Amino acid sequence: MGIFVSGNDRVFTLQTKDSTYQMKADTHDVLLHTYYGKRIDPEDLEELIFKADVGFSGNPPEANGDRTYSLDCLPQELPSSGVGDYRDDMLRLTHADGSTAADFRFQGWEISPLSRPVPGMPALYDTPEESGETLIITMREKVSGITVRLYYGVFEEENIITRSIQVENSGKTPVVLEKALSCSLDYLFGDYEMIHFSGRHAMERSLYRVPVGPACVSVGSIRGTSSHQQNPGVILCRPETTEDFGDCYGFCLVYSGNFQFSAQKDQRGQTRVQMGIHPDWFRFTLEPGEVFDTPQVILSYSPNGLTTLSQQYHDILREHMCRGVYKHAPRPVLINNWEATYFNFNREKILNIARQASQLGIEMLVLDDGWFGKRDDDNSGLGDWFVNEKKMGGTLKQLGEDLHAMGMKFGLWFEPEMISEDSDLYRAHPDWAIQIPGREPNRGRNQLVLDMSRKEIRDYLLERISDILGKAPIDYVKWDVNRSICDLYSHTLSPKQSGEIFHRHILGVYDLLERILERFPDLLLEGCSGGGGRFDAAMLYYSPQIWCSDNTDAINRLSIQYGTSFFYPISAMGAHISAVPNHQTGRSTSFKTRGNVALSGSFGYELDLNRVSDEEKEMVKEQIATFKHFYDLTHEGDYYRLTGMRDQEFVAWEFVAKDKSHAMLTMVKTDSQGNPLPVHLPVKGLDENRKYVCSYNGSIHSGRVWNQCGLTLPIVPTEYDSLVVEWSESDA
Ligand code: DGJ
Numbered sequence: 001m002g003i004f005v006s007g008n009d010r011v012f013t014l015q016t017k018d019s020t021y022q023m024k025a026d027t028h029d030v031l032l033h034t035y036y037g038k039r040i041d042p043e044d045l046e047e048l049i050f051k052a053d054v055g056f057s058g059n060p061p062e063a064n065g066d067r068t069y070s071l072d073c074l075p076q077e078l079p080s081s082g083v084g085d086y087r088d089d090m091l092r093l094t095h096a097d098g099s100t101a102a103d104f105r106f107q108g109w110e111i112s113p114l115s116r117p118v119p120g121m122p123a124l125y126d127t128p129e130e131s132g133e134t135l136i137i138t139m140r141e142k143v144s145g146i147t148v149r150l151y152y153g154v155f156e157e158e159n160i161i162t163r164s165i166q167v168e169n170s171g172k173t174p175v176v177l178e179k180a181l182s183c184s185l186d187y188l189f190g191d192y193e194m195i196h197f198s199g200r201h202a203m204e205r206s207l208y209r210v211p212v213g214p215a216c217v218s219v220g221s222i223r224g225t226s227s228h229q230q231n232p233g234v235i236l237c238r239p240e241t242t243e244d245f246g247d248c249y250g251f252c253l254v255y256s257g258n259f260q261f262s263a264q265k266d267q268r269g270q271t272r273v274q275m276g277i278h279p280d281w282f283r284f285t286l287e288p289g290e291v292f293d294t295p296q297v298i299l300s301y302s303p304n305g306l307t308t309l310s311q312q313y314h315d316i317l318r319e320h321m322c323r324g325v326y327k328h329a330p331r332p333v334l335i336n337n338w339e340a341t342y343f344n345f346n347r348e349k350i351l352n353i354a355r356q357a358s359q360l361g362i363e364m365l366v367l368d369d370g371w372f373g374k375r376d377d378d379n380s381g382l383g384d385w386f387v388n389e390k391k392m393g394g395t396l397k398q399l400g401e402d403l404h405a406m407g408m409k410f411g412l413w414f415e416p417e418m419i420s421e422d423s424d425l426y427r428a429h430p431d432w433a434i435q436i437p438g439r440e441p442n443r444g445r446n447q448l449v450l451d452m453s454r455k456e457i458r459d460y461l462l463e464r465i466s467d468i469l470g471k472a473p474i475d476y477v478k479w480d481v482n483r484s485i486c487d488l489y490s491h492t493l494s495p496k497q498s499g500e501i502f503h504r505h506i507l508g509v510y511d512l513l514e515r516i517l518e519r520f521p522d523l524l525l526e527g528c529s530g531g532g533g534r535f536d537a538a539m540l541y542y543s544p545q546i547w548c549s550d551n552t553d554a555i556n557r558l559s560i561q562y563g564t565s566f567f568y569p570i571s572a573m574g575a576h577i578s579a580v581p582n583h584q585t586g587r588s589t590s591f592k593t594r595g596n597v598a599l600s601g602s603f604g605y606e607l608d609l610n611r612v613s614d615e616e617k618e619m620v621k622e623q624i625a626t627f628k629h630f631y632d633l634t635h636e637g638d639y640y641r642l643t644g645m646r647d648q649e650f651v652a653w654e655f656v657a658k659d660k661s662h663a664m665l666t667m668v669k670t671d672s673q674g675n676p677l678p679v680h681l682p683v684k685g686l687d688e689n690r691k692y693v694c695s696y697n698g699s700i701h702s703g704r705v706w707n708q709c710g711l712t713l714p715i716v717p718t719e720y721d722s723l724v725v726e727w728s729e730s731d732a
Pocket of ligand 1: 369528
């Protein structure tokens with residue numbers, strides 16, 4: 001049991017294996033946040049809150065002249081807005097009379113033994129082996145009567161707490177939500193830093209670490225997707241926290257649209273941290289009786305540093321977010337024709353790539369962009385989801401059957417959420433694109449975005465995609481999104497609903513994905529947005545793997561995959577071996593190193609194997625065997641980052657099997673210096689009381705020795721060289 005209620009039903013303590021989260025309804029029914037951190041006993045901790053008469057921090061009427069009681073200073077679970085708490089609010093309302101006060105007070109609670117699915121959005125789900133419990137706290141706005149339900153999910157073993165809220169207009173007049181975040185919490189004491197993962201197209205998720213002080217630090221996206229530029233996975237930690245030491249807290253929003261994370265120290269040294277849908281371009285009207293649900297945020301705490309925090313996220317996302325046949329079933333090793341041909345292909349070229357690939361052991365051919373409508377470049381055709389049989393030299397059914405006859409599965413690219421102006425769909429339905437009448441729209445990749453809030457558009461896409469998937473033996477779909485959204489306008493929403501478009505759009509995307517998977521439950525989906533522009537927990541609900549980046553350069557991939565690993569499982573990262581010189585950077589690295597980097601991901605190839613040497617063809621066979629040999633580690637094991645990304649000459653990481661029977665370490669040399677220093681590889685996570693043999697030098701030591709002493713390479717590898725080492729349990 002992870003939820004304890006005490007103190008006359010007013011103290012709520014959430015217990016996970018290693019963490020405790022507590023809140024308390026105080027004498028004035030304000031829901032205080034009293035603690036989040038290392039697991040302790042579920043005792044009332046209100047006394048930790050320091051109260052003082054603070055100038056310019058006023059007092060609510062029920063304080064009855066007690067000048068030490070101020071909403072401006074109290075740590076709260078649902079901070080009030082406009083009634084004396086001057087810090088960032090979590091829920092901002094405009095009432096029918098134009099007033100904006102929102103003062104929420106505790107009303108009651110209940111517990112459900114199950115996790116709560118968030119209506120219309122992905123969320124952690126229960127399995128037969130494990131259910132999360134849910135604490136539901138009801139808050140009521142003092143005057144308007146608006147109800148807010150705070151949902152706290154507890155996955156005890158995984159050290160996970162989830163939060164989401166539901167706002168119900170239980171008043172008599174419409175109310176406008178100006179801001180509705182998923183969580184807000186106040187840390188009472190101490191200094192913190194924020195770790196965020198920011199970047200750009202083809203260079204996603206570089207790690208940044210900044211102090212949290214009185215100036216608000218914040219990241220977010222207003223692009224309509226979670227974005228390449230920022231990621232909805234952010235960490236709050238102590239300044240001294242490292243991979244193996246110290247307090248850290250993860251905030252992972254289960255949402256693929258606009259988001260915001262912020263952290264700021266208040267005047268009393270308390271740190272307020274918030275996450276949820278970005279309040280910019282958000283304005284949602286609730287008529288009496290209507291409800292609004294916020295996405296779920298997955299919180300996790302580790303007292304032992306960042307590696308443990310990441311492992312907790314990997315475990316929960318693999319088990320309780322990823323779904324479908326391929327949640328655990330081995331994913332096929334694929335070859336994608338994009339970098340091999342771009343738009344310039346025909347049936348013979350594709351079959352040639354497939355033939356060679358199948359001979360080398362590759363299991364699936366993914367036909368990328370260009371097989372439909374008029375689509376020989378990226379200026380036309382999106383929306384016309386009809387096979388271009390002339391270009392394809394026949395039907396996709398024939399192609400699929402040919403591939404299946406070679407023993408290969410068949411994967412197909414789509415970009416359903418987009419429309420080209422040069423398309424039959426646009427000519428028939430110009431109003432289906434998001435653009436403002438009378439205003440020339442901004443184009444991204446020369447395309448517009450379909451208004452996914454509209455059911456008839458989703459129905460069209462469902463019908464088209466189903467028709468194609470139904471007529472050909474297609475095993476996999478790569479679902480791409482290649483621009484950000486702006487010029488917001490929907491022909492079916494009223495002007496006062498204009499602030500609802502972004503959210504309704506992403507709900508529409510989820511609805512379409514869900515309906516496609518209902519029809520084709522065995523389909524393997526790979527998410528994609530120009531690489532990793534929509535790499536978030538919500539997409540994992542539909543696609544257990546996501547193309548990590550359009551950048552396939554093995555050296556750049558080190559930092560992209562490193563940054564991605566803080567929240568997302570390695571099994572989720574699409575990683576391919578491509579040709580050299582690399583198409584994005586012009587850099588050449590060896591076939592071996594490209595393979596060693598791609599092995600830590602959803603492994604595949606993205607080149608024409610007819611153009612590689614015989615020696616490299618042999619390496620393909622070996623790489624596939626190695627990938628399969630280590631599959632249980634990379635896809636189900638515990639992941640350890642052994643180095644950071646900056647100021648060093650090599651990068652290394654490791655996987656350890658859950659049963660600790662074996663481990664795999666990868667090292668890539670990223671720089672060379674004169675008079676080189678030794679490469680000393682740390683080893684982590686082996687069972688201290690078992691013996692392991694190392695594949696690199698045959699040495700046998702106890703796990704205790706390996707964990708303590710690591711492995712020193714006798715020769716310093718050259719720049720961009722790499723190695724993979726295995727430790728296996730030994731009886732010797
Ligand atoms: C962007 C993707 O990330 C690429 O892999 C490729 O599918 C192109 N789109 C196709 O247009």
